[in-house]
Amino acid sequence: MRWWDIERVLRLEVDLFPDDAWSPGMFWSELAHARGFAATRHYVIAETGGRLVGYAGLAAVDGTGDVQTIAAARDHWGTGLGARLLTNLITAATAFECHEVLLEVRVDNPRAQRLYERFGFEPLGIRKGYYQPGNVDALVMRLTNQAPPTAPTPPTPAGPPASVAPSSVPGPVQGTKTHG
Template identity: 55%
Template sequence: MSDTGIRPMSTADLPAAMVLEHELFGDESWTEGMLREELAAMPGTRHYIVLEENGSVVGYAGLAAVGGDGDVQTIGVSAASQGRGLGAALLTELLAEAVRRGCRRVFLEVRADNEPAQRLYERFGFVRIGVRKRYYQPSGVDAIMMRRDEP
């Protein structure tokens, strides 16, 4: 049985988060500086979390929340840990934080070629609202824009 938990991300988590970032997103990874800037905005307009399993960071996620709208900035689970509901656990926590912050809508972009992530978001009530052509660079993959309205 594993010991799994979600907690706020700190700058001490940056090395582990960057390993996952490069594993999951390759050439389209955020830089450490970008993630550091996001963490500097906590708790103001940002909420970043990590998911630990047996003492190791196996996932992370972030939410921006401003003016009644939330935006899922990033969400990722190590390839070895995928398929066990950990992404859903991270998303559940982001959506709970969006509610705590009074967000009426939550937006996100997801790669058009990432069908498992699209299915996850649809299960959580997100609907497709548009496409951003060639959004992801350097691959040029389109982004599906999605929105979830809070009750």
């Protein structure tokens, strides 16, 4: 993800998370830490046919990766895009030499929880009232001693698969195209 992607990312962000969408400033702030020698962030987008269909981001600090965001367009749910995005973030965590990866997921989102469990994430605890509005709890999950997994085989999508574009991890990520 680069600065010129923010407008498209925000459109998907507002569609998927209307009550607690990130602001443009939040994305700008994250991307400010995603380039160069001292980078501590990794953000990617997924496109198909030039259309942005997903994005994801990871922060890495002192050996711990934290999934900041992961999203797939509704018409790409069930296609394996979420798994490809998560694989990309775990690969980035490995490049950042993280020994664990943490994330929060809404307790009322079993679809996402199943994805994370397939990758080896385990429940760690609950953050009461984490998601606002609505005062919805977050399930905190952790993956330890990760090795980048192979994304689970998804059902065959109707259209061409979305590609996930790495932004700051050294070396190519298999099955992706570099964006920017």
